[in-house]
Structure formats: structure tokens, C-alpha cells
Amino acid sequence: MSADTGDAQAASGGPIVEITGLHKAFGMLEVLKGIDMRVERGEVVCIIGPSGSGKSTLLRCVNVLEEPNAGSVVVNGYELTDPDVDIDRARRSIGMVFQGFNLFGHLSVLDNLTVAQRKVLKRDATEAERIARENLDKVGLAEKAGSMPEQLSGGQQQRVAIARALSMQPAVMLFDEPTSALDPELVGDVLGVMRQLADEGMTMLVVTHEMQFAREVADKVLFMDGGVIVESGPPSKVIADPAEERTKTFLSRVLNPVHASKTD
Amino acid sequence: MPMSPRKRAQAFRGVQYGILVLAVAAVAFFADWEKFGNAFFNFDAMGTQFPGIITTALVNTIIYTGLGFALGLALGLVLALMKLSSVAPYRWIATVYIEFFRGVPALLVFIALGFGVPLAFQIQFDTYSTAAIALGLVGSGYIAETLRAGIQAVPKGQVEAARSLGMSQSRAMVTVVIPQAFRIILPPLTNELILLTKDSSLIYILGLLDTQYELAKFGREGMNATNSMSPILLAGACYLLITVPLGYLSRYLERRAGRKRDEGLEVTA
Numbered sequence: 001m002s003a004d005t006g007d008a009q010a011a012s013g014g015p016i017v018e019i020t021g022l023h024k025a026f027g028m029l030e031v032l033k034g035i036d037m038r039v040e041r042g043e044v045v046c047i048i049g050p051s052g053s054g055k056s057t058l059l060r061c062v063n064v065l066e067e068p069n070a071g072s073v074v075v076n077g078y079e080l081t082d083p084d085v086d087i088d089r090a091r092r093s094i095g096m097v098f099q100g101f102n103l104f105g106h107l108s109v110l111d112n113l114t115v116a117q118r119k120v121l122k123r124d125a126t127e128a129e130r131i132a133r134e135n136l137d138k139v140g141l142a143e144k145a146g147s148m149p150e151q152l153s154g155g156q157q158q159r160v161a162i163a164r165a166l167s168m169q170p171a172v173m174l175f176d177e178p179t180s181a182l183d184p185e186l187v188g189d190v191l192g193v194m195r196q197l198a199d200e201g202m203t204m205l206v207v208t209h210e211m212q213f214a215r216e217v218a219d220k221v222l223f224m225d226g227g228v229i230v231e232s233g234p235p236s237k238v239i240a241d242p243a244e245e246r247t248k249t250f251l252s253r254v255l256n257p258v259h260a261s262k263t264d
Numbered sequence: 265m266p267m268s269p270r271k272r273a274q275a276f277r278g279v280q281y282g283i284l285v286l287a288v289a290a291v292a293f294f295a296d297w298e299k300f301g302n303a304f305f306n307f308d309a310m311g312t313q314f315p316g317i318i319t320t321a322l323v324n325t326i327i328y329t330g331l332g333f334a335l336g337l338a339l340g341l342v343l344a345l346m347k348l349s350s351v352a353p354y355r356w357i358a359t360v361y362i363e364f365f366r367g368v369p370a371l372l373v374f375i376a377l378g379f380g381v382p383l384a385f386q387i388q389f390d391t392y393s394t395a396a397i398a399l400g401l402v403g404s405g406y407i408a409e410t411l412r413a414g415i416q417a418v419p420k421g422q423v424e425a426a427r428s429l430g431m432s433q434s435r436a437m438v439t440v441v442i443p444q445a446f447r448i449i450l451p452p453l454t455n456e457l458i459l460l461t462k463d464s465s466l467i468y469i470l471g472l473l474d475t476q477y478e479l480a481k482f483g484r485e486g487m488n489a490t491n492s493m494s495p496i497l498l499a500g501a502c503y504l505l506i507t508v509p510l511g512y513l514s515r516y517l518e519r520r521a522g523r524k525r526d527e528g529l530e531v532t533a
Contacts (some may be wrong), residue, residue: 103424
């Protein structure tokens, strides 16, 4: 047993992410105005909404890259808002994929995948490499192990970033607009990998503008606007048949941008 | 008829070449080459400088500079980290230190360290230590600013990615930030080394034994002994022997770092 993901079982049974009364402000600007939400094990939750609605901030509060001002964030049994909790330890079980990939530019693809395994989880080099190659294979980039990140396309880099997060064997994966920085023709590969992860039962929290992905893959969709969750439910409700006026307006703009801009 | 812009540019280039030719001609005609040659290009006088100018002076210059640079780098790293600290007093101290040692002439630092400190504290360092400390103090201010800029040039997303993988702040610094900052820092750091090489000529103020002479002092002693300017010219050439290769190294590293950045541009967008 490769040690150290053991405490990922700490809270098995309950929701893996539970957020209550979450507030976050940057100076005078209140970005999150009281968020309550939960993610069950194995669930895929997509957060949609206009830019500036606070959806990325919400996601970044889940692994405390942003420090919440009030409320509680419990992930995998760790009360992250409690200053006594070892945040570095808690983050081991929370994988994160960024809009800008953020691969370590000075390390090869393989080293990107092994560095945290070795330095954080203290796995030995052979074990770390085995797990890394497994995950590279999973995202379809086994032959790129020796490449440097700058030699890869954006879509390949993002898939490496996903494999890097998976190599820590996290209990939940966070995706912060993972396809927004990609050329359109590269989006499909990344979404394909994410869909495969979802099929394997990975718990995922995804901030996205890809409505089709949300509709087909999500178990639950949250629509955010102005720092609150306006509407939530299965995609068949929130995307196909929204109840709130704000959701309808947003969806009509996203799903039919040419038409929407004409009627503005 | 007014000239077209391209005609005008062509004419202006012609004027520039003309000025250059006139300047060279003036120097060639009006300088007294014989006197100048006797004073500065007396090869007999130069010959007397060997082998000491290489085995003593060049070696000492490299030692003084190397020691000073090593100390300046260590001190500079501490100062850079202080300047980036979340503890405000550390930032203030680092700022005051950097402003002071960047602003004060290196000669004053040498005098303070060579004569002020021994008087005040009754401690006497040997010449190599004094030289290393003085050069280190002079260099550290510049080096600290270079390192700070380099560390801050590493995109914030790199730290976020490292932290999200469970690395502590210091682990992320050592494993992710500093190696990448180093690539950015190398070219300007090479320039600091060149500046420090030249600053090492101020060590003469400490009063040196002849085995401790560095290039500038050795050259001036040679001037006195041979009654010719030639030894100092030779010493100057020896500085170039150190600094020109360093300059090439700096530009090479700059090109390499620049290429990396260009290729990486879309990634950080």
C-alpha cells in the first residue's frame, strides 16, 4: 500500500464536499454572498454562470487557494476553515486543474507527475513513476513522458495537468474552466478525458462554459450569478428547463450567442 | 523639390558615415602616435609584468571577485526573501539595507570595513576576508533586487499548482519557484559578476602585500617601476580577459531564457 492516501477514507459515507454559509470578499468587493452546497461521492457537479458570478472563487475556496471570510468548507472530512487543520495534508486528496494548466515549466512531463508524489507523499521513485505512467496512459499521452511542457499543445498540456492531479490519487477533482484557454479544436480531447473520469466514478466539481458537457455528464448543475447560487438541480432541469429568469437569460446567450447579441 | 522619406533616410545614413570617417581621420592626424605609442605600447615594459600579472594579479582578482560574489549571492538571497516576507519589519530592514548599499560608493564601503570596523570593534580581518565581505556587501544589494524580481517573475499559477498538490509554501519555493526564477535571473546575475570584477580594483585602499595585488594595483605598481603607462594597459586587457567571456555567457543565457519565454507565452495567458 503506497501510504498516505489512507486518510482519504476519513469521512466515507457522508458528502465529500460540504459548504455552508460561505462568504468571500476581495476588499470591498463581495464575491460570494452566502453559498450552501454539497457534493456526494461519485457525483459530477458543474457550476455555470456569467463571468464575475463568483464560480471560480467558489471552486478556489474548496481547496482554500482563496481564504473564505466566513462560513465552513468541509472536504473529505477536513474542516478546511479551521486554522488547526493541516491544509497541505488536506490538499493531497483534492486534485485541481487550472484554466492556464500551470505545468511546472522546468520539469519534464514525467517529472511534473512524480515531483509531488515523491516530495509530498514520499513515494519512492519507482512507485511514483509507475503511477505517473499509468495516468499518462489514461490521458493518452504515454509517449510524451520525456517532453517538456512547452513542446506540447495546450490540449496536451491540460491533459498532462489532469494526469498530474490524478497521480496524487485524490478523492475529489476540481476543474477551473479547464477548456477556456484552449483552441476550439483541442477542447474535445480534454473533455473526453474528463468524461472518462466521470464514467470511472471520480467525484468532480467543474466550473465550465461547456453546456453540452454539463448536460451530458453532470449529475447536478449549479447556476451562479452575483455571488449566490440562483438555481441547482439535474441538468434536465437547470439547463433544459430552467425556472429562474436569470438562468434563462444566461443560457439563451451562451447557447445562441449570435441571436442573443442581435436582440440586445 | 523636397526629398522623399526614403531618400532622406539614405542621405542621413551617408552623413553618419561621413562623420565617422572625419572622426577617425582627425584622431589619426592630430594624435601624437609616437609619444602615445612609447607611453602605452612599450612592449619591453609589458614584458616585465609577466608572469606576475597572470599568476598573482589575475588570480587574485578572480579570487576576490569569486569570494565576494559567493557572499553577495548568499546575502542577496536572504535579503530577497526578506523583501518578499509577509512580516513587514523584515521588508523594511531589507529595503533600507538595499537602498543604502546600492546608493553608497563601493570605495566608502571598503574604507568603512577596512578601517572603521577595526577601530570601532577592535577586530581585524585578513585582507581576503575584508575584500570578500566588502565586495559581498556591495554586491548583495543589487543581487537581492535581481533575485526578488526573478522570483516575482515566476507566474503565480506555478505556486498555486504546487500548493494544490499539497506542497507547503517553502517546499513550493524550493522545488518550483527558485529553479524557474534561476533561469530568469542568470543573465542579470552575470552582469552583477562583471560589475563586481571591476569593483575588486578598489581593494587597493586596504593596503596590500605584493602577493595580494589584484590587477589594477599590480598595473599601477608596474607603471611606477617601468616609468611607462604600458603595464596599466596590460592590466586593463586582463580585465577584458575575464569580463568579455562573461558578457558572452550572459548574452547566451539571455537568448536561451528569451526563447523559453517566447515559446511559453500562450501558456501563461
